[in-house]
């Protein structure tokens with residue numbers, strides 16, 4: 149099992165770079181006012197929101213407990229509607245399947261809707277190496293494709309870029325179009341529309357991800373705001389949907405229950421602009437639509453999570469909300485995690501799929517403040533899982549070395565003011581809740597090995613720094 | 623390929639560790655056939671007239687514009703008015719839908735081309751299958767009379783829905799679509815699009831911009847009768 153382009157080992161160097169990246173810092177600060185504030189508003193205007201979260205958890209738990217049957221049912225329904233399901237044990241098999249389909253089509257241009265599984269299996273460089281041109285069509289993905297960078301947020305892949313950087317990229321890559329000034333965002337949008345329209349119209353194959361696979365109907369579902377995913381799957385001769393096996397849900401009714409929490413948690417919208425249900429290829433009399441419809445079901449380590457301490461991460465609907473709420477992500481952004489999946493969900497998913505030895509820093513890069521679990525629409529107990537990884541690391545037999553590393557990472561965090569503040573001020577609530585009883589922590593997971601021998605004084609009330617900030621404001 | 627399939631399914635089966643496979647299989651079959659609904663939001667506990675209002679309110683909240691007409695015969699004029707107010711030409715691609723065919727489009731001095739949209743069409747008109755009041759969402763069902771490209775290619779999308787087709791929840795809509803499709807040989811249309819507002823992106827500095835790939839403007843005409 150591999151996760152493409154995994155560089156989680158460089159976590160420290162990349163975090164340091166992130167802290168010094170003024171543009172990134174500026175953009176991350178906006179996360180709270182944007183996605184997170186809008187989520188709160190959306191949640192408040194739907195009194196049933198919390199109950200819908202509970203219901204969504206129940207649906208996914210049921211599905212995961214019967215995953216084999218639902219996958220079989222999904223496959224049967226896709227086949228019945230004229231599509232084809234392919235199974236890939238790992239990234240290598242998934243790439244081979246996609247390449248095979250593209251070759252049969254003699255494909256030259258392959259348009260892509262945003263797909264995290266596509267990132268996970270590294271499909272773009274692979275297709276390029278085989279003489280094809282993959283074109284990302286989601287604006288954020290297009291920007292980072294031009295910049296040759298990986299995504300830094302699950303739903304906002306170019307969140308680390310500012311408009312000046314986008315203007316520079318566009319001016320460099322669109323020499324045939326008007327030069328764009330730094331503030332001409334409308335112009336940049338118009339350029340993206342023009343350039344990508346051409347690609348949509350000439351593409352041979354379109355690759356998208358899938359937010360849901362519906363077992364009842366054999367439909368794949370994409371949820372987008374731009375409409376790029378739709379043009380990607382609609383205009384070329386062939387549509388390939390890439391999805392992890394955990395994306396299946398039983399019925400349309402179940403899908404809609406989860407849909408009610410998805411957009412609200414992700415962007416704070418009640419519904420994303422476009423939610424599209426696709427089944428099979430073009431039918432008799434249809435004036436448009438792809439002739440062939442393929443679904444690639446990817447395992448890549450997911451099945452081994454069943455029955456494991458991190459099974460619950462299979463409920464994840466990739467809304468990105470835990471990233472927006474996470475004080476550590478809010479300081480270092482997504483690239484520092486060195487993996488397709490960043491933030492709290494990435495800190496669980498990456499070591500789960502790729503192995504702890506590849507990503508041992510990630511579970512340690514958290515104050516376990518609990519914000520992620522608080523906002524996660526699927527109520528995934530991320531802090532519990534991070535704790536599990538830390539324990540596993542200590543128990544792995546490499547205890548002395550890993551213990552040193554654990555404390556070393558803590559010391560390293562503490563020596564960086566931005567990170568220390570992010571981790572302590574937001575964490576104080578929870579830390580003092582844990583520690584209040586005795587005023588001491590007997591076990592502080594971040595410093596596991598250290599607190600095993602001595603207690604760490606727990607914060608009393610809010611941290612000095614946040615009190616200071618409060619006072620200086622009033 | 624079937625080797626990968628069998629290996630994955632075997633691993634999943636091993637992972638879920640069930641005691642009674644037959645009972646589980648029955649539970650799954652029942653669930654798939656049952657269409658059991660989850661929690662329905664209270665905001666849709668309204669009569670049809672109020673649902674239509676809620677639909678319009680929610681659609682407008684996501685930058686769609688909505689106009690009401692009394693009968694389908696008024697469509698050409700209503701659409702021409704809208705286009706004039708936006709300084710747009712009265713020239714559109716129109717879905718070859720029977721409900722739109724019987725209308726005298728010259729009445730609004732509209733020029734319409736009855737076909738799937740082409741790359742340069744600026745305005746597209748089509749017929750919704752339904753709309754959902756809960757979030758102001760349009761529902762388009764693909765078919766020979768409803769090309770999906772009409773929802774995405776033109777810069778301005780004009781969608782026609784009857785007031786009676788507006789449902790409270792998504793689930794009401796799916797039930798209606800399931801029964802409408804019965805007898806077609808297929809469970810559901812190839813593509814079902816739920817459309818809530820215009821095309822938008824927040825990918826440049828998290829600032830919401832409209833019309834990146836899909837329509838920059840969405841105009842909904844609600845026909846009160848028929």
Ligand code: SF4
Pocket residue numbers: 302463464465466467468469470471493520523524525526527528
């Ligand atoms: S873990 Fe939860 S909050 Fe994070 S992306 Fe997944 S579903 Fe969203």
